[in-house]
Amino acid sequence: MGKHMDKRIKWGIIGVIIVGSVWLGIRTFTPRENEELAEAELLPKESRASRALNVNAKIVKPHLLTDELPIIGRLVPDEEVDLSFETSGKIIDINFQEGTFVTEGQLLAKVNDSQLQAQLKRLEAQMPLAEDRVFRQNALLQRDAVSREAYEQVKTELATLNADIENVRANIDMTELRAPFDGIIGLRQVSVGAYASPTTVIAKLTKITPLKVEFSVPERYADQVKKGTNLSFRLEGYLDPFDSQVYATEAHLDEETHTLTVRALYPNEKGELLPGRYADIRLKKQEIPDALAIPSEAIVPEMGKNKVFVYRSGLAVPVDVEIGIRTEAEVQVVRGLSAGDTILTSGTLQLRQGMPVILDKID
Numbered sequence: 001m002g003k004h005m006d007k008r009i010k011w012g013i014i015g016v017i018i019v020g021s022v023w024l025g026i027r028t029f030t031p032r033e034n035e036e037l038a039e040a041e042l043l044p045k046e047s048r049a050s051r052a053l054n055v056n057a058k059i060v061k062p063h064l065l066t067d068e069l070p071i072i073g074r075l076v077p078d079e080e081v082d083l084s085f086e087t088s089g090k091i092i093d094i095n096f097q098e099g100t101f102v103t104e105g106q107l108l109a110k111v112n113d114s115q116l117q118a119q120l121k122r123l124e125a126q127m128p129l130a131e132d133r134v135f136r137q138n139a140l141l142q143r144d145a146v147s148r149e150a151y152e153q154v155k156t157e158l159a160t161l162n163a164d165i166e167n168v169r170a171n172i173d174m175t176e177l178r179a180p181f182d183g184i185i186g187l188r189q190v191s192v193g194a195y196a197s198p199t200t201v202i203a204k205l206t207k208i209t210p211l212k213v214e215f216s217v218p219e220r221y222a223d224q225v226k227k228g229t230n231l232s233f234r235l236e237g238y239l240d241p242f243d244s245q246v247y248a249t250e251a252h253l254d255e256e257t258h259t260l261t262v263r264a265l266y267p268n269e270k271g272e273l274l275p276g277r278y279a280d281i282r283l284k285k286q287e288i289p290d291a292l293a294i295p296s297e298a299i300v301p302e303m304g305k306n307k308v309f310v311y312r313s314g315l316a317v318p319v320d321v322e323i324g325i326r327t328e329a330e331v332q333v334v335r336g337l338s339a340g341d342t343i344l345t346s347g348t349l350q351l352r353q354g355m356p357v358i359l360d361k362i363d
Contacts, residue, residue: 052356056346057311058295058363060337065291067325069283073215073233075266077275079181079207085111086174088197091190098187102179102205109202113175120168123161130158183207184271208275211268213244215281216259224285225249225262233266233279241282242266242273286325292337293330298345299323308333309351311342311359316351 089111096108133154140146179185186204190196213233217225225246232241243266250261266273298308299321306323309316321336337343342362344351351357 052314052358053316053347053350054358054360055316055344055351056361056363057342057359058298058345060292060294060333060339060341060343062290062292062339065288065293065325065327065330065332066284067286067288067327069217069221069285070328071215071217071281071283073213073279073281075273075275075277075279076212076214077183077206077208078210078212078265079183079205080275081180081205082201083108083177083185083203083205084198084201085109085177085196086198087111087171089113089175089195091192091194091196094188094190094192096185096188096203098185098203100185102183102185104179104181106179107176108179108185109177111175111196113172116168116172116175120165120172123165123168126161127165130154130161134158177202179205181205181207206275208271208273209268211266211273211275213264213266213279213281214261215264215279215283216254216257216261217283219253219258219260221283221285222253222260225260225283229264229284231264231281231283233281235273235277235279288325288332291324292333292339293327294333294337294343295345296326296329296331298343298348299331300348300351308337309344309348310337311344311357314356316344316353316355316357318351318353 091109092112093110094108095110096102096106102108134151137146137151137154141148141151183205184207186206188203189201194200196202213231227246227248229246230243231246232243234241244264246262246264248263253260294308300307300309300318305320307318307320310319311317319336321333324332324334326332342359344357345363347357
């Protein structure tokens with residue numbers, strides 16, 4: 001009898017252990033409901049509906065909307081040239097100060113021309129005699145005292161002498177370095193006494209009034225950029241943008257980058273901007289004076305459509321909209337909204353049809 005009792009106790013303990021293990025496993029691996037969600041489900045519907053969402057709003061008003069294309073460009077001089085002599089020789093004079101403004105035709109430097117000056121004096125000294133010969137031969141020809149061939153010979157000699165004089169004067173001009181246009185002359189690379197040749201750069205001359213703004217636009221925008229297109233650009237260190245206008249475009253797209261090179265002009269009348277700087281360009285593709293535009297964050301994409309939530313009598317009401325152009329911060333609405341509508345601009349992912357809302361801020 002005792003043995004049977006011991007067996008029952010033993011099997012009872014084993015049974016309790018098995019049941020406990022099974023219950024613990026079920027408890028461990030069964031997902032538990034969110035306590036807050038359970039509490040919310042126990043609340044009456046009236047109480048749940050009274051939980052309004054605090055949001056910001058904006059009143060839709062017509063205003064100017066500019067569709068801009070951001071591009072990185074650079075400022076380049078209107079004209080720029082490396083100055084050098086057309087002939088070779090020793091530099092005997094430099095007539096400019098580095099970094100100053102020079103005018104077109106101003107003498108900047110000169111190489112030795114003493115040999116050419118001597119040739120010029122010799123040729124000019126022969127001019128009176130050559131002219132006198134032509135005069136006397138012409139007088140004799142009028143009296144038939146000389147042949148026309150003799151007269152033509154002395155005329156040819158005079159013309160040749162004049163040509164030689166002009167040639168020497170041209171060579172003398174080549175010993176003078178003059179400014180080809182108004183501009184700022186840079187740092188000189190030579191000194192007086194140095195030997196210069198046509199490959200020797202004396203200095204760089206740069207015209208900075210006006211300045212050119214050069215940039216490239218992607219192929220898909222090439223047909224939107226034409227002569228007269230307005231644009232603005234910003235430079236580091238300047239708060240206000242600078243306005244310029246396209247004056248020319250390249251005749252074809254770049255074969256490697258598939259972009260169109262464009263140039264605009266900025267007057268730079270005060271000379272405050274220098275070429276070589278990078279410019280943050282805003283190319284104006286389109287301007288709509290009375291656009292209904294709303295903040296981008298107010299748009300909620302859903303099932304291939306776009307919608308916004310409109311504030312009506314304390315509730316959020318979804319409205320399907322058709323959008324137009326986009327900018328960095330705004331989206332044009334071409335259908336679905338009217339001027340004066342109040343749209344919700346925050347909490348849009350939490351909003352639902354007919355959800356109560358409280359407006360914290362209205363722009």
